[in-house]
Amino acid sequence: MYQLYEIRDWIYECERFLFLAEVHFIDEKVSPLCHNFCHVLTGNKLREMLDLLAEQQCSCLNVHSCVTPKELDLFKCIVDNVSSERWHELCTEKIMEAQNILHKLACGLENDIMQVYKEKGYPLLCPETELYL
Numbered sequence: 230m231y232q233l234y235e236i237r238d239w240i241y242e243c244e245r246f247l248f249l250a251e252v253h254f255i256d257e258k259v260s261p262l263c264h265n266f267c268h269v270l271t272g273n274k275l276r277e278m279l280d281l282l283a284e285q286q287c288s289c290l291n292v293h294s295c296v297t298p299k300e301l302d303l304f305k306c307i308v309d310n311v312s313s314e315r316w317h318e319l320c321t322e323k324i325m326e327a328q329n330i331l332h333k334l335a336c337g338l339e340n341d342i343m344q345v346y347k348e349k350g351y352p353l354l355c356p357e358t359e360l361y362l
Contacts (some may be wrong), residue, residue, distance in 0.1 A: 233342055236278050236335045240335050243308065246270045247331065250311040251324045261311055271312050272305025295337025296330055304330040 247259035261270075266272060278290060292301060307327040310318045 232278065232282050233338065233345065236275075237335075237338055237342070238281075238330060239270075239275065239278065240338065242266045242268050243270055243331055243337075245315045246311065247324055250319070251321060251328075254321045254324070255270075255318065262314060267360070269312075270308060276304060276345065287320070292334070292337065295333045295340075300330045300333070303327075304334075309310050 245264075246261045246266060247348060249259060252259045253261070296304070304327050305324050307319065311324075
């Protein structure tokens with residue numbers, strides 16, 4: 230369960246990171262790298278976290294149930310381009326696409342966390358929230 234929360238934290242950080250990347254196209258002086266983040270925000274970091282879950286034979290977070298392999302590769306590429314400040318390879322449309330993919334990953338992760346809670350028999354704080362997942 231700890232790894233799921235680490236991935237969720239990474240997703241929250243990445244959302245901020247991509248927002249700052251989007252703002253960069255409005256004001257060139259804004260750089261995501263000038264801000265402090267808890268995690269190294271690269272495609273490799275995401276791959277490391279997902280591989281760790283797979284090694285531990287964790288059935289949760291089947292990434293490909295919420296995003297396609299092509300979307301995941303595109304997402305990693307865009308995040309790596311932002312973290313390397315290769316702005317010439319990016320545009321606001323690509324940043325928006327990465328944000329959409331990140332949203333899919335976040336929804337999948339939330340669903341997986343809810344599933345783990347159910348499997349462990351933990352009571353849900355707000356059962357009605359399941360309707361929106």
